[in-house]
Amino acid sequence: MPEAPKINNVSEYDCCGSNSSLDGKNKKALQFIEDVTSNADEVQRRVLAEILSRNVHVEYLQRHGLNGCTDQETFKKVVPVVTYEDLKPEIDRIGNGDASPILCSQPISEFLTSSGTSGGERKLMPTIEEELERRSLLYSLLMPVMNQCVPGLDKGKGMYFLFIKSEAKTPGGLVARPVLTSYYKSSHFMDRPYDPYTNYTSPNETILCPDSYQSMYSQLLCGLYQNTQVLRVGAVFASGFIRALKFLENNWLLLCNDIRSGTLDPKITDSSVREAVMKILEPNSRLADFIEAECGKDSCRGIITRLWPNTKYIDVIVTGTMSQYIPTLNYYSNGLPLVCTMYASSECYFGLNLNPLCKPSEVSYTLIPTMCYYEFLPVNRNSGFNESFSKPVSLDDRENQDLVDLVDVKLGQEYELVVTTYAGLYRYRVGDILRVAGFKNKAPQFNFVCRKNVVLSIDSDKTDEVELQNAVKNAANNLLSFDASLSEYTSYADTSTIPGHYVLYWEISVSRATPIPPSVFEDCCLTVEESFNSVYRQGRVSDKSIGPLEIKIVESGTFDKLMDYAVGQGASINQYKAPRCVKYAPIVELLNSKVVANYFSPKCPKWAPGHKQWLAED
Numbered sequence: 142m143p144e145a146p147k148i149n150n151v152s153e154y155d156c157c158g159s160n161s162s163l164d165g166k167n168k169k170a171l172q173f174i175e176d177v178t179s180n181a182d183e184v185q186r187r188v189l190a191e192i193l194s195r196n197v198h199v200e201y202l203q204r205h206g207l208n209g210c211t212d213q214e215t216f217k218k219v220v221p222v223v224t225y226e227d228l229k230p231e232i233d234r235i236g237n238g239d240a241s242p243i244l245c246s247q248p249i250s251e252f253l254t255s256s257g258t259s260g261g262e263r264k265l266m267p268t269i270e271e272e273l274e275r276r277s278l279l280y281s282l283l284m285p286v287m288n289q290c291v292p293g294l295d296k297g298k299g300m301y302f303l304f305i306k307s308e309a310k311t312p313g314g315l316v317a318r319p320v321l322t323s324y325y326k327s328s329h330f331m332d333r334p335y336d337p338y339t340n341y342t343s344p345n346e347t348i349l350c351p352d353s354y355q356s357m358y359s360q361l362l363c364g365l366y367q368n369t370q371v372l373r374v375g376a377v378f379a380s381g382f383i384r385a386l387k388f389l390e391n392n393w394l395l396l397c398n399d400i401r402s403g404t405l406d407p408k409i410t411d412s413s414v415r416e417a418v419m420k421i422l423e424p425n426s427r428l429a430d431f432i433e434a435e436c437g438k439d440s441c442r443g444i445i446t447r448l449w450p451n452t453k454y455i456d457v458i459v460t461g462t463m464s465q466y467i468p469t470l471n472y473y474s475n476g477l478p479l480v481c482t483m484y485a486s487s488e489c490y491f492g493l494n495l496n497p498l499c500k501p502s503e504v505s506y507t508l509i510p511t512m513c514y515y516e517f518l519p520v521n522r523n524s525g526f527n528e529s530f531s532k533p534v535s536l537d538d539r540e541n542q543d544l545v546d547l548v549d550v551k552l553g554q555e556y557e558l559v560v561t562t563y564a565g566l567y568r569y570r571v572g573d574i575l576r577v578a579g580f581k582n583k584a585p586q587f588n589f590v591c592r593k594n595v596v597l598s599i600d601s602d603k604t605d606e607v608e609l610q611n612a613v614k615n616a617a618n619n620l621l622s623f624d625a626s627l628s629e630y631t632s633y634a635d636t637s638t639i640p641g642h643y644v645l646y647w648e649i650s651v652s653r654a655t656p657i658p659p660s661v662f663e664d665c666c667l668t669v670e671e672s673f674n675s676v677y678r679q680g681r682v683s684d685k686s687i688g689p690l691e692i693k694i695v696e697s698g699t700f701d702k703l704m705d706y707a708v709g710q711g712a713s714i715n716q717y718k719a720p721r722c723v724k725y726a727p728i729v730e731l732l733n734s735k736v737v738a739n740y741f742s743p744k745c746p747k748w749a750p751g752h753k754q755w756l757a758e759d
């Protein structure tokens with residue numbers, strides 16, 4: 142999301158002075174990128190020294206015997222590379238109210254709830270107040286870069302569908318919420334000074350509305366009403382943007398009524414939303430007729446350019462698993478450029494795409510050296526991919542030394558990202574695999590390859606193979622009383638439906654002639670969903686970003702056919718294992734051609750905001 146309130150922390154660039162012209166601000170932002178990438182090595186050394194010197198007395202670094210050293214060599218020698226599980230005891234103490242400097246000398250202001258999970262619950266990333274400024278800094282670089290490729294974006298508005306999610310409190314009283322919820326609620330976003338690049342069609346109140354229906358409805362209404370002013374459209378991830386278009390497909394009549402009459406549907410009950418929307422909305426029957434005519438046509442092909450005719454690009458992340466949405470976006474937009482602007486996480490914001498109009502398959506992110514201290518663990522996916530990716534192993538001393546610095550990565554090589562942040566993560570494995578695609582000055586540019594372990598994802602959910610296996614095992618127990626068992630299974634993230642949903646292909650062996658009632662398979666669907674992590678269940682229940690899980694029963698012998706196909710393509714018979722997730726279209730087609738019955742989850746799995754352990758304590 143191209144948010145550009147001001148450039149903080151780079152006072153020497155003075156890009157935020159309210160008097161400086163837009164051109165001047167853009168130039169300064171670009172100069173900042175030029176400078177930090179040219180001096181990436183020095184900047185990284187300085188960032189590490191700054192983090193370590195501030196945190197000399199924190200318990201974690203003292204325990205590892207850093208003894209006040211701030212140099213890279215000692216740091217790498219004494220501080221281990223860790224995963225979230227390693228830090229869990231410290232995180233739990235902070236969550237339970239221990240305010241002593243455990244990881245960071247500055248007070249932990251809140252936890253950011255990552256979409257990565259641990260023990261079925263969202264990971265909790267500690268953060269500090271000052272990180273908001275670092276995030277704002279990265280946002281503020283996006284539009285100056287974009288402006289080089291698409292000038293004139295300051296002459297209109299952006300229609301971005303932005304949402305907040307539920308938040309909870311830890312037993313110790315810290316707020317726990319997603320990073321974007323934290324950002325949208327902060328003064329950095331709420332009180333941003335007027336800037337042509339942060340001129341959105343959605344009033345803040347519609348973004349901050351906790352009711353997802355009202356938020357979506359009001360944002361779409363404002364976007365439609367200001368349709369000719371819109372120059373760019375987007376959301377954070379592709380899945381969210383497509384959900385908005387589906388909402389339009391289902392609700393255009395209501396929306397048109399509101400535009401025609403200049404009133405707001407009574408289902409929108411949030412008074413601040415009503416007030417904000419009514420400041421914009423006036424009766425416009427011509428516009429309502431136009432939208433009705435477009436939405437009433439048989440097909441939605443090109444609906445974006447039809448309704449928002451001045452749109453120059455779609456700003457959504459379509460790298461990683463989100464690439465599965467590219468065909469749908471192309472359909473809705475008649476092939477408008479898809480622009481991926483940035484790469485970020487709850488742990489830290491990392492970098493931006495300096496060539497935003499490139500093809501989605503060529504997107505690379507330049508990591509900004511001031512954001513944190515980066516290290517890279519080389520990975521070789523051809524040898525032992527499954528093994529090394531399946532569990533978060535602690536690295537031994539030799540492997541610890543194998544980590545390379547930002548400026549030392551090699552073109553074409555793949556690495557796992559490891560970061561040391563201002564908020565108190567030291568040598569933390571983020572879990573993303575990146576490939577070096579090139580360099581901007583001395584700073585590398587990375588393709589996002591994949592998230593470690595993840596086999597299925599529709600929205601921000603990330604389901605790994607172990608979770609899938611356990612969930613399927615739990616569900617297959619339902620078959621036992623019918624003398625049936627599951628012989629093979631695989632899975633597929635089906636994004637042809639909106640929202641997308643998980644599909645499981647099951648081959649079962651039955652020894653009784655009596656058929657198994659459909660309700661048993663429906664129970665199996667629900668058991669799988671109940672077994673998945675809280676991010677998946679939240680997507681089903683609260684965000685409605687994932688549709689009901691489907692089990693497709695395939696005819697006996699289907700998985701043998703799958704093996705024949707793989708062997709025909711050159712796989713070794715000895716080493717062949719049925720894939721637990723399929724993506725390749727011919728394989729999906731083969732499976733679909735063998736389906737004898739299909740069943741959907743009859744209802745949503747259980748989910749409640751907050752961590753299970755906190756809810757139990759309430």
Ligand code: AMP
Pocket residue numbers: 254255256257320458459460461462481483484485486487488571573589592601
């Ligand atoms: P979260 O932990 O919920 O904040 O999600 C952060 C994760 O989302 C990252 O670690 C990546 O796996 C993924 N992600 C963020 N930005 C991108 C991007 N531009 N392309 C692909 N994946 C991304």
